[in-house]
Structures are given as structure tokens and as C-alpha cells.
Amino acid sequence: MTARAGARRWALRLAPVAAVAVGIAVLALALLVAGYDPGLALGALWRGAFGSTDAVLSALLPRAIPLITIGLGIGLAFRAGALNIGAEGQFYAGAVAATWIGLLLGGWPRLVAVPVVLAAALAAGLAWASLPILLRLRFGVLEVISTLLLNFVAEALVSWMVQGPLQESRHVYPQSDPLPLAARLPALPGTRLHLGLALALGAAVLLWVFFRYSLPGFQFRATGSNPVAARVMGGVNTRRVFALALGASGGFAGLAGGFEVSGTSFALFQSLSPGYGFTAIAVALLARLDPLATVASGLLFAALEAGSSAMQREAQVPAVVVWVAEAVIIIAVLLSDTWRRRRAHAVVEA
Amino acid sequence: MPPALELRGIHKTFGSVTALAGVDFTLEAGEVHALLGENGAGKTTLMRIAFGLLRPEAGRIVIEGEQAALRDPGDARRLGLGMVHQHFTSIPAFTVAENVMLAGGWRCSLAEAVARTRRLGESSGFAVDPAPRVGDLSAGVKQRLEVLKALAADARILLLDEPTSVLSPPDGEELLRQLRQLKARGVSSVLITHKLREALAIADRVTVLRHGRVAFSGPVAGQTAESLATHMLGEPAVPVTIRQPVPADARGEVVVRLEAVTVSRLDAGGSGLTDATLRLGAGELVGLAAVEGNGQRELFRVIAGLAVPMRGAVHAQGPVSFIPEDRTAEALLEEFSLTENLVLSQRGTAPWVRGPWVRWGEAGARTTELIAAFGVRAPGAGATAGSLSGGNQQRMLIAGALERRPRVLLAENPTRGLDLKAAAEVMRRLSDAARDGVGVLVHLPDLDELLGLVDRVIVLYGGRVLEVAPGTGREEIGRLMLEGRRP
Numbered sequence: 001m002t003a004r005a006g007a008r009r010w011a012l013r014l015a016p017v018a019a020v021a022v023g024i025a026v027l028a029l030a031l032l033v034a035g036y037d038p039g040l041a042l043g044a045l046w047r048g049a050f051g052s053t054d055a056v057l058s059a060l061l062p063r064a065i066p067l068i069t070i071g072l073g074i075g076l077a078f079r080a081g082a083l084n085i086g087a088e089g090q091f092y093a094g095a096v097a098a099t100w101i102g103l104l105l106g107g108w109p110r111l112v113a114v115p116v117v118l119a120a121a122l123a124a125g126l127a128w129a130s131l132p133i134l135l136r137l138r139f140g141v142l143e144v145i146s147t148l149l150l151n152f153v154a155e156a157l158v159s160w161m162v163q164g165p166l167q168e169s170r171h172v173y174p175q176s177d178p179l180p181l182a183a184r185l186p187a188l189p190g191t192r193l194h195l196g197l198a199l200a201l202g203a204a205v206l207l208w209v210f211f212r213y214s215l216p217g218f219q220f221r222a223t224g225s226n227p228v229a230a231r232v233m234g235g236v237n238t239r240r241v242f243a244l245a246l247g248a249s250g251g252f253a254g255l256a257g258g259f260e261v262s263g264t265s266f267a268l269f270q271s272l273s274p275g276y277g278f279t280a281i282a283v284a285l286l287a288r289l290d291p292l293a294t295v296a297s298g299l300l301f302a303a304l305e306a307g308s309s310a311m312q313r314e315a316q317v318p319a320v321v322v323w324v325a326e327a328v329i330i331i332a333v334l335l336s337d338t339w340r341r342r343r344a345h346a347v348v349e350a
Numbered sequence: 351m352p353p354a355l356e357l358r359g360i361h362k363t364f365g366s367v368t369a370l371a372g373v374d375f376t377l378e379a380g381e382v383h384a385l386l387g388e389n390g391a392g393k394t395t396l397m398r399i400a401f402g403l404l405r406p407e408a409g410r411i412v413i414e415g416e417q418a419a420l421r422d423p424g425d426a427r428r429l430g431l432g433m434v435h436q437h438f439t440s441i442p443a444f445t446v447a448e449n450v451m452l453a454g455g456w457r458c459s460l461a462e463a464v465a466r467t468r469r470l471g472e473s474s475g476f477a478v479d480p481a482p483r484v485g486d487l488s489a490g491v492k493q494r495l496e497v498l499k500a501l502a503a504d505a506r507i508l509l510l511d512e513p514t515s516v517l518s519p520p521d522g523e524e525l526l527r528q529l530r531q532l533k534a535r536g537v538s539s540v541l542i543t544h545k546l547r548e549a550l551a552i553a554d555r556v557t558v559l560r561h562g563r564v565a566f567s568g569p570v571a572g573q574t575a576e577s578l579a580t581h582m583l584g585e586p587a588v589p590v591t592i593r594q595p596v597p598a599d600a601r602g603e604v605v606v607r608l609e610a611v612t613v614s615r616l617d618a619g620g621s622g623l624t625d626a627t628l629r630l631g632a633g634e635l636v637g638l639a640a641v642e643g644n645g646q647r648e649l650f651r652v653i654a655g656l657a658v659p660m661r662g663a664v665h666a667q668g669p670v671s672f673i674p675e676d677r678t679a680e681a682l683l684e685e686f687s688l689t690e691n692l693v694l695s696q697r698g699t700a701p702w703v704r705g706p707w708v709r710w711g712e713a714g715a716r717t718t719e720l721i722a723a724f725g726v727r728a729p730g731a732g733a734t735a736g737s738l739s740g741g742n743q744q745r746m747l748i749a750g751a752l753e754r755r756p757r758v759l760l761a762e763n764p765t766r767g768l769d770l771k772a773a774a775e776v777m778r779r780l781s782d783a784a785r786d787g788v789g790v791l792v793h794l795p796d797l798d799e800l801l802g803l804v805d806r807v808i809v810l811y812g813g814r815v816l817e818v819a820p821g822t823g824r825e826e827i828g829r830l831m832l833e834g835r836r837p
Contacts, residue, residue, distance in 0.1 A: 214706045215698050222694050225683045232656060232672065232680045233750075234694040 015336040016286050016293070020300065023329035030324050031317065041315040045322070048310020049303035057191040059306040060299070062264050065196040066091070066256040066273070068298035070280035072203055073252025075289040079211065080245035081224035086132065086147025087253040088277025089154030090125040094254025096161055097124030098261040099176050099268040102183030103166075113182040118258045125254015126247050128154065133243045143246060151277065159270050166268055175269035185263035194263030196256075200295075203252070207291035220245060253277060274305070282330045301326065352415030354379045354507045354538040355400060355431075360409035362395055362562075369395045370406070371562045377507065377540055379414075380533050384549035384570070385542045387559035388582055388769035393542045394436075396559070397509045400540075401433045402426040413507070432505025434496045436512050442485030446478050446495055454502030467498070474501050474535060475528045489642050490521030494528070501537075508532070508539040514548065515767065518641035519797055520832055526552045544582075544769060545796075546575045558582055579770065605757045605789035606630035606653055611662030613648040621813035623648040625662070628808060628815050630791055632757065635784035637804030638793040641831050645813035646793050650674075650762050653791070666758055669699070671751035675762040677743050684736030688728060688746055689717040691735045695750035720749040725775075741772030748779050759783050761792040765799070777803050797828060811835075 028038040049060045070087045077084040098121040105113040135141035166176040187194040210217040222230040223241040230236040265272055283301050287293035304326060308319035355377040362370040370392045377383050387393045398404045402420030411418045413429045420426050440449045451463040464480045471477035476498045478491060493513055500508055514522030529539055530552050543549060549556050550570060558566040558581040566581040608628050615622035623645040630636055640646045651657040652664055654672040674680035683691055693713050702712035717731035724745045728738055735743060751759060761780055765773035784790045794800040807827060809816040811834040818827060
């Protein structure tokens with residue numbers, strides 16, 4: 001019995017790895033069918049992500065930072081049963097706030113300006129998530145819908161900002177002025193890798209400890225698993241858990257927007273995010289909502305995206321084909337979950 | 351006339367567990383046949399096979415003299431079978447007529463469906479008003495609708511899986527009476543149950559399953575509750591009810607006091623609670639007798655602090671432990687371990703919670719001790735709650751409830767879905783708790799079980815508390831449950 005349970009646990013851990021293998025295999029197959037050389041294309045993909053120190057430090061890791069940061073927040077929300085589909089919008093809210101505040105802090109010492117910028121980004125993401133919280137708790141509007149729709153509002157907000165209040169001084173391009181040096185995150189010299197990575201990794205460890213060892217973390221998980229039982233048996237205030245989880249999730253996404261503006265782009269413009277808020281949902285799901293696994297899965301998705309541009313350059317394969325791999329990975333993970341549930345169900349029926 | 355349904359040599363295994371080992375079962379045309387057995391004896395599995403929901407590894411299914419190969423329930427329906435499941439299968443947002451139309455596969459206008467539903471209801475004795483939405487109906491009416499739906503699909507053989515388990519005693523009796531009347535229409539029925547009284551009251555014949563084999567099959571005439579219980583348990587039956595009267599001087603201080611408490615209803619069809627005044631003493635075991643939807647849900651939850659009174663005052667000495675009726679929906683984290691479920695039930699006051707931290711090692715060790723102390727059959731503290739049988743889940747919940755050293759224990763239908771042995775054990779735990787000085791308030795839908803267990807009974811009718819004088823008879827209490835106090 002224990003041997004079988006142990007085997008099952010291992011199968012559970014390996015399922016995401018198998019899903020990734022299946023995703024890459026399907027990608028290779030798709031390339032073959034479309035008439036490309038899979039070896040050449042996948043080789044370029046690998047080199048684009050891991051081929052050189054520069055690829056790792058300036059292409060892979062900077063892309064991983066927003067994916068991991070947002071993915072941690074989404075994992076937090078999903079585990080507590082709050083389905084936040086609005087990370088993209090919360091990311092933009094954070095980016096707008098970081099830009100706005102950052103542009104005002106030109107003369108400030110960096111040690112003060114950077115934390116203020118990041119705090120503003122976090123607060124903006126939280127604020128952007130607070131409307132869905134209110135709608136859900138007060139009027140029963142499902143957060144899946146409200147957070148999703150607010151993404152479009154946020155994109156429109158950015159579009160207006162970069163042609164209005166935050167447009168660069170000459171009023172020519174639809175983007176903001178560059179952030180003053182004081183408001184920029186410290187970076188590894190000669191690379192695009194900034195301090196956001198360390199903060200994201202720290203957050204991952206803290207979240208892992210929170211869920212594994214703290215009573216509130218357990219109450220979050222219990223609420224996500226069965227909110228009625230959490231309330232009836234555990235006396236958990238599940239409405240508060242919902243609000244905290246969704247709010248914190250928005251905060252993480254907003255913080256990622258702050259990282260992006262003050263660490264990578266140094267300015268606000270439209271399509272600042274290549275869909276980080278949506279890809280991060282995949283990141284969190286592949287990690288089975290586990291904070292430490294989110295780091296690994298964020299790196300994987302960043303590698304796919306970083307490698308895809310190299311693939312386009314070297315093998316003339318359109319970068320979007322990596323979406324095939326991403327989609328297959330997620331479908332495979334979800335299928336393995338369904339499969340596991342069905343098996344668990346069969347055991348109960350016996 | 352050939353038998354309505356014959357099952358021959360049915361074998362079924364789930365993994366390494368043998369659910370059915372060569373079961374023969376015959377339903378004669380026009381009879382009501384009770385299928386008895388403890389939980390896990392294989393009753394539901396056998397009927398799911400007959401209905402095409404499961405496939406046996408070996409065995410034959412013969413329907414009205416013809417050998418049948420059932421690939422799915424659709425095949426079974428075409429051959430005249432209908433199944434009424436333990437849980438309601440109607441669509442709450444649809445009206446009664448729409449649900450019947452859907453189940454019967456009728457191709458007609460909605461107006462015609464309403465008329466046909468009404469006609470079918472009147473001719474079969476299962477009349478249900480076609481107009482209301484199903485979500486607004488009471489449990490008793492919903493269950494009648496389930497039968498009506500099967501009849502709408504022209505079922506001649508009805509398989510009913512514990513149809514009275516979600517009903518109050520009067521509603522259940524009413525349903526069974528109507529079931530017998532269906533015989534006049536040539537409908538044969540199988541009634542899955544573990545209530546001996548039901549089988550004795552309405553069945554023509556009875557088959558008893560034990561551990562996946564037929565322990566008895568024959569006419570009901572000549573059987574008694576004792577003889578059937580012996581067939582089910584395979585040993586001298588444990589008494590169904592245990593009574594340990596508490597001496598009056600053991601009753602101490604008042605641990606629950608409600609003063610004119612009014613609570614709005616928690617779900618459609620319920621009555622809420624109106625001006626409820628009651629007292630529960632330490633060491634007292636009080637039974638709550640009520641037909642479903644008369645305010646017991648609200649009463650339990652307002653004492654447990656889960657519902658807010660609109661008026662009145664609620665005083666309850668903590669800790670208050672509450673065992674809700676629906677284990678899987680309201681009490682358990684099915685995907686979580688037993689340890690995690692225990693930690694949840696202790697609400698952060700346990701010795702293994704230090705500040706904001708949970709010491710999982712200590713919690714796990716305590717869970718292991720409780721598993722042994724309460725005789726829970728589980729592979730270990732790490733097993734998921736969902737993998738346990740209903741009886742073992744309930745043992746774990748009671749262990750958790752008592753672990754809090756409660757002053758008040760609220761048990762809402764705590765024997766629901768349990769077999770006789772597990773139910774008797776639950777009742778013994780409750781009366782032990784009362785003897786140890788806990789104020790226990792318990793609701794059981796079965797009035798006889800309730801009366802056998804408790805020191806004192808209160809009746810809830812239409813959301814109002816009716817005190818019952820000591821020595822009041824069963825009939826009088828039953829009348830109060832149904833009609834309230836005469837003016």
C-alpha cells in the first residue's frame with residue numbers, strides 16, 4: 001500500500017516533466033510536418049535560451065522574472081480558489097504606476113526611489129484587483145469574468161496614457177519618457193539581468209514557507225479545496241481569504257509590471273507585455289501552483305520564448321510555433337490531473 | 351409471465367476489491383423487491399450493473415425474458431428500466447415540466463409537456479405541479495419528480511437507490527406508499543435500502559447482500575427485523591439504539607441558551623427559525639425531532655456561529671463542535687490528508703499550532719493516535735479523507751470534534767449513509783460525550799432511533815421550537831412534527 005502510494009506520488013511529480021517532453025515532441029512533429037528541419041530549429045531554440053552566457057543573462061532570465069513573479073501570484077490566488085485571469089491588466093496597472101512615480105523621482109537617491117517605485121507598482125496591481133474583489137463579495141460577480149474584462153480596460157488605459165498624460169516630452173511617439181537612473185533597478189553590469197530576479201526568488205521561498213508551515217497558508221489551501229468546509233469546520237473567514245488572495249495576486253502582477261518598467265524597458269509603451277499575464281497562468285498550472293516549481297516552470301517558458309526569436313532568426317521558423325509547445329504542455333498537465341482524479345475516484349468507489 | 355429482471359452469476363471487481371462474487375437476483379413482474387445490505391455490501395453496484403452504468407466481469411442480464419447486452423444507461427432505458435439515484439438528478443433552473451420532458455425525451459411543445467406531466471402525475475399517483483422551478487421544491491417533491499421522470503421515459507422496471515435517505519420520515523413513508531400503488535400500473539420496483547422497517551413495510555420479497563454475495567432471498571412474509579439484521583450482519587445484530595439515561599443530578603450548568611432567536615432561512619424550501627427559545631445543559635443529550643426544512647439547519651448553524659440571528663440572543667459556551675449533515679460538502683477536505691483535516695477542525699487552538707506556525711509532525715502523530723483510538727480504517731494519517739468510507743470519515747470527524755474538548759457538541763444527522771454498526775458506534779460516542787459533561791444536541795431523521803438515544807426531545811415545526819413534556823409518546827411527537835401544536 002505504502003509502496004504503491006509512494007509510486008503514485010512519484011508519478012505525480014513526474015507528470016509535469018512528461019508533459020514538457022510531450023510538448024517538445026509535438027513541437028518537433030509540427031515542425032517536421034510543416035517542412036522545417038526540427039533538429040536545426042530546436043537547436044536554434046536551445047542556443048537562443050542557453051547557448052551563451054549572454055543568452056542566459058540577457059534573454060532568458062529577464063523574461064523569466066515577470067513570468068515567475070506573476071506566476072507566483074496566480075498560484076497563490078488559484079490555491080485559495082480565486083481564479084485571477086486578470087494578471088495582464090494588473091501588470092499594466094503596475095507598469096503605469098511605476099512609470100508615473102518613477103518619472104517624478106529624478107533627483108531622489110536610488111535607495112529610496114526604487115523601493116517607492118516598486119511599492120507603487122504593487123499597490124496599483126492590488127488596486128486593479130480590488131474592483132473584482134468588491135464585485136464578487138458584494139454582488140456575486142464571478143472574478144473569472146471581471147478580472148478578464150479588466151485586462152482590456154488596462155490595455156486601453158496604457159494606450160491612452162502613452163498618448164496623453166505620460167507621453168514623451170516631444171509628443172511624437174506613443175511611449176513615455178525614459179525613467180531617470182534613480183528609478184531604475186540595479187542590474188548586473190553588461191547584462192539586462194536586474195535585481196527583480198533576486199526579489200522573485202525570495203518571494204518564491206517565502207510563499208513556499210507560507211503554504212507549507214503557516215496556519216494562514218493552510219487556511220488559504222483549505223479554502224481553495226472546499227470553502228464551505230473551511231468555514232464550517234475550520235472557522236475560516238473565507239471571504240477575507242478570497243480578498244487577500246486575489247489582492248495579493250494582483251500585487252504580484254503589479255510588482256512584475258514595476259520590474260519590467262524599472263528593470264528592463266525603462267519606459268512605458270503599448271504591448272509592453274508579450275502576454276506575460278496569460279503565459280503566467282500556464283506557468284503556475286505547470287508548476288501545480290507550487291511556488292518553488294513556479295521558478296522552474298517560469299524558466300522553462302522564458303526559455304521557449306527567448307529561444308523562439310533565435311529560432312526565427314536562424315531557422316526561419318515563425319516564433320509563434322512555440323505556442324504549440326506551450327499549449328500542448330498545458331493540455332497534457334491538465335489531462336494528467338483529470339486522469340489522476342478519475343483514478344482516485346475509482347479507488348473510492350471500490 | 352417471465353420475471354421483469356434477472357441477474358445471473360454477476361461478478362464485479364474494483365481493482366483488488368471484489369464487489370460482487372456471483373450474485374443471482376430475480377425481480378418478478380409486478381413486485382416490490384427490497385435489496386438490503388450494509389454499506390459496501392454491493393447493493394448499488396448490482397443495480398448500477400442492471401442499469402448499464404457498470405459492466406460486470408461475468409454474468410448475464412435478462413430483461414423480461416430477453417437476454418440484454420447493456421452498453422450504457424440508454425440501452426437500459428430503451429428496454430424499460432428507470433433508475434432513481436441517491437442524489438437528485440434534475441436541473442434546478444428548469445421547471446418540473448421541462449425536466450420531465452427532458453427525461454422522457456418528449457418531442458412536443460412546452461404547453462403540451464405541461465399537460466402531459468399533469469396527466470402522468472395524476473394517473474401514476476406521483477403528481478407534481480409542473481410549473482415551479484425544481485430549485486424551489488422541497489426534498490420530498492424533488493424525489494417524487496425523480497420517479498415521475500423515470501415513468502415519463504416509460505419505465506416498467508424501477509431501480510430506486512435509497513430513495514428515502516434524503517427525506518423526512520413522513521415524506522419517505524408517503525413515497526413508499528405511492529411506490530406500492532405503481533404495481534397496479536404493472537411497474538416492478540427494486541428498492542435499495544438499509545432500513546429494515548422499510549423493507550418489511552412495503553416489499554413483497556427481499557434479497558440481502560453481504561460482502562458481495564446473496565445472504566438471503568425470499569418472501570418478506572415470515573421475516574422480522576431481527577432475522578433480516580442477522581442476514582445483513584452475519585452475526586447477532588448489534589442493537590440499533592442505545593440508551594444510557596443520564597441521572598438528573600449529572601445535569602449541570604446551561605451551556606447553550608437561545609432567547610427568542612429568529613434566523614432567516616438558509617435555503618429555499620426551508621422555514622428559517624422564528625422566536626426560538628431553548629436551553630441545553632452540560633451533560634444533557636437532547637434530540638431534535640423535525641421534518642426536513644423546519645428550521646433545524648438554521649438552529650444548528652446559529653448555535654455554531656455560522657448563521658447570524660436577525661433578532662434574539664444566542665449564548666453558547668465554547669468550544670462548540672459542529673458535525674454537519676453533509677460530510678463531503680461541508681466537513682471534509684477530500685483531497686487533503688487526515689492530518690490536515692484534523693488541523694482544520696481544531697481551528698488553530700491545538701497544541702501543535704505555535705503562533706502562526708503549524709507543527710505538522712506533532713499534528714500527524716496525534717492523528718495517528720486518534721486513528722487507532724477511534725478504530726478508523728485508514729492506511730495512515732497521510733491518507734486522503736476522500737479515500738475513506740463514509741463510516742470511517744465520520745469516525746475521524748467525531749474524533750476531531752471531541753479533540754477540541756467541546757462544551758457543546760452539535761450533530762446534524764450524524765448517522766447519514768452509515769451502516770448499522772457504524773451508526774450504533776456514532777450514537778455510542780454521542781452518549782459517551784454527554785456522560786462526560788458535554789451538552790449534546792443531535793438531529794436524526796429516524797424518530798425511533800432518536801427516541802432510543804436521547805434524554806429529552808424538542809420538536810421543530812415551521813421554524814418554531816415545541817418543548818415536549820417527559821413521557822410524551824412517539825405518536826404524539828410524530829404528530830407535532832407534522833402538524834405543530836394544536837391551537
